[in-house]
Amino acid sequence: MLAIALLGYAFLGKGFAYVHVPLGIPFYVGEIVLVAGILAYLLPGVALGRALRTAPGMIFLVFAAWALLRTAPFLGSCGLDAVRDASVVYYGLFMFMVCGVLRGRSELWRVAKMYGSISCWFVPWVPVAFALFFLAPESLPAVPGTDIPVVFFKSGDMVVHLTGALAFSMLMRNSEGPICSGQRSIWWYVAAFLTVLILPARAAYLTFIAGLVAALSLNRKHRSMYWKIILVLVLSLGAFIAMDPTIKLPRGREVSVRATLGLARSVFSKTDDPALRESTKLWRVLWWRDIARETFLGPYFWTGRGFGANLAKEHGYEVTSPGHDVRPLRSPHNVHMTVLARMGVPGLVLWLVLQGALLWTFLAGWLRARRAGDALVQGVLACVVCYWVAFMFNATFDVYLEGPQGGIWFWSTMGLGLATAQLRPRAGEEPASYGAGHANRETARACSQA
16 A cells, blocks of 8 residues: 555655545545554564664654654644644654565565666656646646646656656666666666756756765766766757757746756856746745744744644745645745754754664665675665655755655655665575565566567
8 A cells, every 4th residue: 555655646746645535624645544554563574663673763753752742732722733734753654664564685675676667667757747737737637526636746756756766777777686777778867867957946956966966976886877877968968958948837937948057057046037936945045044043043942833833824924835736835845944943953953863863874784785795785775865865855945745745755765774774784695585586587587688
C-alpha cells in the first residue's frame, strides 16, 4: 500500500494527496496509509525497535515529544488544524515503519530493482504532466469530491523525483545484477535536463543543481560520468537555445530561453521583470525575517506559536494559494521556518540536529560500504543522500514536507537509508544469493542484450 501511495504522490503530485474517503471529515489517502502502516507495524516479523537503535531514531523521539507538547494545548481551540499542522512531525512514523520492514539484503535488492524499473519512466512523464496541467487543464478530471485536478503539477516537487531518478541512474549503474540503470542512453539524460530547463521555478533549478552536485560528488569510482554530464549539459542547452520555445503559461509566466535565464539570474540578484515574480521572493524573505525576530529576539523563543495557529494570519501574510488549491496558506514556504515558528528555538535545534544525524549516518554507512566494496549498499545510500539534498532544498522554498506528497516520501526515504546503513557491508556478493535465483540471472541476461 505504501509503494502505491508513493507512486501516486510522485507521478500525480498534490492531486493524489486529495484522494479521500468522505466520512464527514475527509479521510485522506495519506492518513489511510499511515493508519494501515501503524497496524502493519504491530504484526509479528516487523523489527519494532530497529530505528530506535540509531542516533536519528532517538533524536526523533525527543523531537516528536517536544512537538506533542506544542500540539496538545491547541487541540481544543484549533481541533483538526492542530493535528494536520503537526504532520511534518508525525509523518516521521513512516521512517520507523520502513526501517522495521526492510531487514535484509533481499528486501533492499527488491526495492532497488523496483525503483530502477519505474524511475526511468519519470523523465518522459514530467513534460507530459506539465503540458496537461498548464496547457490543457480542461482535459484533466477532478479528484472525486473536490475541484482539484487529478494531476497537480508543482515544479519543485517533480524535480525532487527527477533528481532521484538521475542519481539512481548515475550511482547504481555499477551495482551487481539486474538493475540495468547503466543501460540508459545519453538522450535519456538530455531529456531530463531539458525538462528542468522548461520549468518556470527558481527552487526547481536550485534543487536539481544541488542534487546533481551531490550525485557527482558521491560518484567517486567512475570519473567518466563527469564528462558524460558535461556533454549532456552542452547538448541540452544547445537544443533548448536552438528550439527557442515561447509558451505562455497562466499567471503571466512563460517557457522561453529569456525566462529561464532571467529566473536563473534572479536567484542571486533583483529584477524589475514582473514575469520573474520578484515579489514572491521578497514576500518569503520578509515573512522569514518576522519569524526569526519573534523567536530569536522575541517572546516565542522557547515555545513558538504551537501547532494549530494559521501562521500566515498570525504574521499578516494571509493569501489564498494560487491555482486550483483554494485552501488558505498556513505555512511560510520553508520547513525550517515552520518548525521555528511552531516549536521555537529548541524545536529548530532538535530539527537541525536530527537532519545532521541522518546525513551523518548515511555518509558513514556509504563510506563503510565503499571500503568493503559493497556496491548495493553503497549505491542505495548514495541515492538516499541525493534525495535528502533535493528534499531539503525544495522544502526550503516551498510547503513540501508539511504535506503528504513530500512528507511521506521524505520520511520513507529516511527509513530506507537507516535500514540500509545498518546492514553489514559484503564485498562482491551476487544477486542470486539474495534469494532471487534464476529470475535475477534471466533478467540480467535480458538487460545485457537490451
